[in-house]
Amino acid sequence: EAGVTQSPTHLIKTRGQQATLRCSPISGHTSVYWYQQALGLGLQFLLWYDEGEERNRGNFPPRFSGRQFPNYSSELNVNALELEDSALYLCASSYTDRGSQETQYFGPGTRLLVL
């Protein structure tokens, strides 16, 4: 069974540009989560998508946005890039169970560098 895949593996942008990161979940998983792992700050929850809808959002500005497609893959968009957006962006997927937290499985991440 294929795991969570993310593309690209590395992305270099300049301040003010936009970045688009992509994630394909494990087959059968309908939930996709995005996390930011910045140096020294640990993992910060960004967004949760389930069945095409944004279900929850972390404490990030609106220039961080995304969407989930009918095939459950997802895109994270970061507009007006700032230097501090440089980080590893991790995507995770899980089954959806309304009553409990299903285990999240992670992709290898996209390393974004903003110059």
Add this chain to the structure above:
Amino acid sequence: GNSVTQMEGPVTLSEEAFLTINCTYTATGYPSLFWYVQYPGEGLQLLLKATKADDKGSNKGFEATYRKETTSFHLEKGSVQVSDSAVYFCALSEPYAGNNRKLIWGLGTSLAVNP
């Protein structure tokens, strides 16, 4: 609010030494608890989990027991190998969080095992 506290690293051990990485949590109700591992240059992998009090999660020689009375989920391994060198993350999921569901993470503990 809910939180996870991990012992600070880095932790440096010799091969075959005993490993303990402390993790304590604050949560209402009965969260699920997880240990994830991040090898150099890679994404996160689920190492083990426990979903209720007194459960013991185990995998690849690692163990952790869900202790409700001490709100802890310490990671242990009896004999570490060089290949265990990685960053270890403790995380919890909020029970019955509905649409507020997300994983809450510790800051990670870096482990280096020397031959």
